[in-house]
Amino acid sequence: MQANPGDARRRWLPHLAVLVGLAVIYFLAGKLGLSLAFVNRSVTSVWPPSGISLAAILLLGYRVWPGIFLGAFLVNITTAGSVITCLGIATGNTLEAVMGAWLVNRFASGSDAFRRPRDIFKFAALAGGLSTAVCAAIGVLSLAATGYADWAAFGQTWLTWWLGDGIGVILVAPPLILWASDRRVKWKPHKAVEAVLLLSLLLVVSTVVFGRWSHGRNYPLEFLSTPVLLWAAFRFGPRDTALMILVLSGVAIRGTLAGLGPFARSSPNTSLLLLQLYTGTVALVAISVAAIVAERRRSEWQLHETERQLSRYNADLEHFAYAASHDLQEPLRNITLFTQLMADQHGKQLGSEARTFMDHIVEEGERMNAIIEGLLKYTRLGGSDAIHFELVSMNDALNRAQENLGAAIGDSGAQVHCNGLPAVRGDREHLVRLFQNLIGNAIKYRSQAPPLISVAAHRNGQEWIFAVSDNGIGIDPRYGKRVFELFERLHGSHTSGVGIGLAISKRIVELHRGRIWVESQPGAGSAFKFTIPAETEQSFIV
Ligand code: ADP
Numbered sequence: 001m002q003a004n005p006g007d008a009r010r011r012w013l014p015h016l017a018v019l020v021g022l023a024v025i026y027f028l029a030g031k032l033g034l035s036l037a038f039v040n041r042s043v044t045s046v047w048p049p050s051g052i053s054l055a056a057i058l059l060l061g062y063r064v065w066p067g068i069f070l071g072a073f074l075v076n077i078t079t080a081g082s083v084i085t086c087l088g089i090a091t092g093n094t095l096e097a098v099m100g101a102w103l104v105n106r107f108a109s110g111s112d113a114f115r116r117p118r119d120i121f122k123f124a125a126l127a128g129g130l131s132t133a134v135c136a137a138i139g140v141l142s143l144a145a146t147g148y149a150d151w152a153a154f155g156q157t158w159l160t161w162w163l164g165d166g167i168g169v170i171l172v173a174p175p176l177i178l179w180a181s182d183r184r185v186k187w188k189p190h191k192a193v194e195a196v197l198l199l200s201l202l203l204v205v206s207t208v209v210f211g212r213w214s215h216g217r218n219y220p221l222e223f224l225s226t227p228v229l230l231w232a233a234f235r236f237g238p239r240d241t242a243l244m245i246l247v248l249s250g251v252a253i254r255g256t257l258a259g260l261g262p263f264a265r266s267s268p269n270t271s272l273l274l275l276q277l278y279t280g281t282v283a284l285v286a287i288s289v290a291a292i293v294a295e296r297r298r299s300e301w302q303l304h305e306t307e308r309q310l311s312r313y314n315a316d317l318e319h320f321a322y323a324a325s326h327d328l329q330e331p332l333r334n335i336t337l338f339t340q341l342m343a344d345q346h347g348k349q350l351g352s353e354a355r356t357f358m359d360h361i362v363e364e365g366e367r368m369n370a371i372i373e374g375l376l377k378y379t380r381l382g383g384s385d386a387i388h389f390e391l392v393s394m395n396d397a398l399n400r401a402q403e404n405l406g407a408a409i410g411d412s413g414a415q416v417h418c419n420g421l422p423a424v425r426g427d428r429e430h431l432v433r434l435f436q437n438l439i440g441n442a443i444k445y446r447s448q449a450p451p452l453i454s455v456a457a458h459r460n461g462q463e464w465i466f467a468v469s470d471n472g473i474g475i476d477p478r479y480g481k482r483v484f485e486l487f488e489r490l491h492g493s494h495t496s497g498v499g500i501g502l503a504i505s506k507r508i509v510e511l512h513r514g515r516i517w518v519e520s521q522p523g524a525g526s527a528f529k530f531t532i533p534a535e536t537e538q539s540f541i542v
Helices: 005-034 049-060 062-077 083-107 110-115 117-145 151-181 189-210 222-236 238-257 268-350 352-380 394-404 406-412 428-444 501-511
Strands: 037-040 390-393 415-418 423-426 452-460 463-469 516-520 526-533
Touching (some): 049 062, 049 110, 049 117, 062 083, 083 110, 083 117, 110 117, 110 238, 110 268, 117 151, 117 268, 222 238, 268 352, 352 501, 390 428, 394 406, 394 415, 394 428, 423 526, 428 452, 428 501, 501 526
Parallel strands (some): 415 452
Antiparallel strands (some): 390 423, 452 463
């Protein structure tokens, strides 16, 4: 099969365009940097190409290295030095970007380095400190070996080169990488106004510190930029903070070169070195703070999402339980009914053993029906329209609960005492059910003596505490919490209980923004207590 030359061209052309584009950008940024070269025509403390080339490899891959090499060679050959010198420098510059990118990819999460403060510091140390030191050494060696730099000034030249490249990495790579990874600006109008205010304040502050106003004063006011950058970090995130720092750096370099601001010294190179150290440090701190804030926001959002998902699963599960219970109810009723009919009509012919079995079937059927009824009530309480608030007299609620329990109270000889209860904002039907469950249990779990039940309430700050106390068999305090869980039964053999009543009671109380608990000892009776917020002063004792 013959390779299609058209295909190869289509593949190569875009890549070639990227390489040429990168070389041009590198060249222009390099020329800008070298226009601020003071110790040697080829060495400057302001070197944005180091950040550009690192960002290019991290974003586009190692294969863009020829563009960096070409740009570096051209910028140097058009400035000073022989072809050999410039090839040496270009090799150093290319190695710096490749090595820096490899280290960041390997140890600092690559182009995701600005998501976590730990990676930001690794990025600064490895790409800003280590690979730039190697490049500075190769560059100064190339210059000195070919006679374009003085061996005696090796140390100072290397330091200027290293700092220039290092700060270039820290200042220029983050905004490029962050903006390339996320270019969307989804600000609401108030956020856009805030961004304009922030940028204006930054310009005002940087002009005050580094502009004409500071002429002759040279006050150490550089700290004034800190609150502005923190504002950016807290409200806008790493991407916009990195851009703000670039703006600050531009204004600061311009002012410092004009002999203005806190870093202006007699030597422009010293002034720029001091300024670059300051801007680099501020950038590192501000971007780290922005990353911490962004990380926290992400965790909060994740937590919120998990919570939402959980409650959705919960709702689905409850919906399933509701549907299943509902569908089971009808056949179960029929089984119980027909068994009952059979026992009534044909019981004599079938004999006593068969009758006993049928009684068991009816009993179990009724029990299962009670479980289903309970589950339906429980799941209904989870719905969004589960509660209808109104002013409810708790005395009325208690009276209705007693009416509903008429037979159980009569059969057991129970006595219910109450000296008056307040009114609360709540759901009348649910509050009747709550009393019904608690008094019903007090009757079910009675001791030998007839049940004595007292219902009382007292105000505790912003809430009412209600207590339903009995003289029954009591509960071991170890199980005090468990009894409120679904299907938990402590006295299994004691009654026909199914373990849903207290779970329903807990839900009802929680729907009223209250708490429920039990105070009890085995053999010493129980006091079930629950709170309901006392929201209005209209609450009264009737
Ligand atoms: P059920 O009564 O249907 O079993 P509940 O959820 O109402 O279900 O109660 C859960 C368990 O708590 C009961 O099985 C019982 O062991 C215990 N319990 C509830 N109320 C009392 C009480 N007043 N005295 C003693 N034990 C109680």
